[in-house]
Amino acid sequence: KKTILSGSTVTGDLTLGNYIGAINNWKKMQSEYDCLYFLANLHALTVFQDPKILKERTYSFFAQYLALGLDPQKNIIFAQSHVPEHSELSWVLTCLTPMGNLNRMTQFKEKSEKHVKNINAGLFTYPVLMAADILLYQADIIPVGEDQKQHIELCRDLVGYFENRYGAGIFKMPEPHIPKSGARVMSLQDPTKKMSKSDENEKNFVSIIDDPKKIEKKIKSAATDSGSEIKFDVENKAGISNLLTIYSVLSDKSIEQLEKDYEGKMYGHLKVDLAELVVSTLKPVKDEYDRLMQDRTHLDKLMLDGAERARVRAKTTLARVYEAVGLLHR
Ligand code: TYM
Known part of the structure; x- marks a missing residue:
């Protein structure tokens, strides 16, 4: 069975664009494949977030995933921050990533124009964390909208760089899956721009x-x-x-x-x-x-269960990576 992985950054609320470009396909894939869907709350920190709202929104996003029809039994649904291996693998990959590759990322260029007061290093290395998300789970297919294609290309490059330095066989090479129709839903008021959940209007x-x-x-x-x-x-x-x-x-x-x-x-x-x-x-x-939002205890239970299942897999990959690069492991 192929492994599918995807996620969404925890900002705003999910939009019709997220649904049509990505989550609609996550849903279709859930009965046929081994699927992991997560809440990218570490990625959310690249733009300033009110701590209380970020916390609240993590529950909200989890409930939105479920309400859209993602089944927490069939899939592994979890929050990124519950699985520390994401940050750990991200560091190893960061040290393999040429600055030039990140400089080419169009989303960084767009975002740094928008958030001129907070162009932090996380905004720049964002795609490396994304590569860690993917590679930790040996994912085969990444169902995303058009705007994430370049990030997945970087992830594929990183597999190559890693193999050149440390040898093959640790990571699977992921493939993006981008829908033929609806991969880039546009803004309702300005249809030359992408529909975005963090739009102020x-x-x-x-x-x-x-x-x-x-x-x-x-x-x-x-x-x-x-x-x-x-x-x-x-x-x-x-x-x-x-x-x-x-x-x-x-x-x-x-x-x-x-x-x-x-x-x-x-x-x-x-x-x-x-x-x-x-x-x-x-x-x-x-x-x-x-x-769903009326029962936090239930959401908490489901989220922690997802995290536990995700962690078993993440740990296996990280241990192999640490061994390959020569890091002592706990
Ligand atoms: P995010 O949260 O911006 O979007 C989630 C998914 O929705 C797609 N999407 C769209 N599709 C069509 N039209 C639109 N207007 C539109 N807007 C968004 C996105 O392409 C995405 O598939 N970096 C990612 C989250 C992430 C991730 C990952 C994804 C973190 N790690 C690992 C895949 C694998 C993001 O911010 O997506």
Whole structure:
């Protein structure tokens, strides 16, 4: 059985972009593969976080994963900070990573432009920690959205650097899995930008736990393009193309089918139907989320159970790495 691993950074709330680009696929993979899904709360520290909110949000994200349909029995679902091996392997990999490789990371460039007051070393080495997340579990496939592709490339490079210096056979070479449709869901107000959960303008994204009224409003006020034809054309009709992509993934209808269905209709028709579809998809998620959040003891128990199962595997890999590089192990 192939091993699948993926995670999300604990900031904001999960968005429709996270769902369509990644978690929807995590869900599909859970019955067929050996899956690990985690909450990247160490990664969250690369941007300043209020400690109380970060803690609270870790529970919230865990509940959001479950509410979206990830099964804590079938999968190993855990928080990164519960498994210290992530940080430990990250250090070993950091010492193998040329600065130049990190300098090329487009996400670092974007983030350091956005967070000019806090360009810390963690923001720079972020992809190395991500490589540790992946390599610790001997993951074969990493289901992610388009924006993580470059980070996974770096992880693959690191496997090569490690093997050159210390020999082969310790790590598995991971492959990204990026969906054909929905790998880059765009912002609702500015469809040339990625939909992001840390966007300050909440009109730009739909959070999976937004209430239905809010969702409806956000979709109906999404920026559309000049013209009136409902056609998929990213260059000239970025807004409509984005809405069609969301519609297509959530309804399992092809874009061509949707173009046919909406021939001769107006943008408004599409928005009304899409709002309804998004609401009906997310309403049960929100209800389940609210229910789960009422029982912290239960969430704690599930999270610690996940951590324990993850740790057994992480320890095995780390011990082999320490042995290979010549570090004394406890
Ligand atoms: P994060 O939290 O930014 O996003 C979680 C997942 O959602 C995908 N995604 C999108 N897909 C389509 N359209 C969008 N607008 C969109 N926005 C986000 C992301 O590609 C991602 O798959 N660094 C990672 C978390 C991480 C990780 C890992 C992932 C840490 N370690 C190891 C995989 C393996 C991140 O911040 O994702």
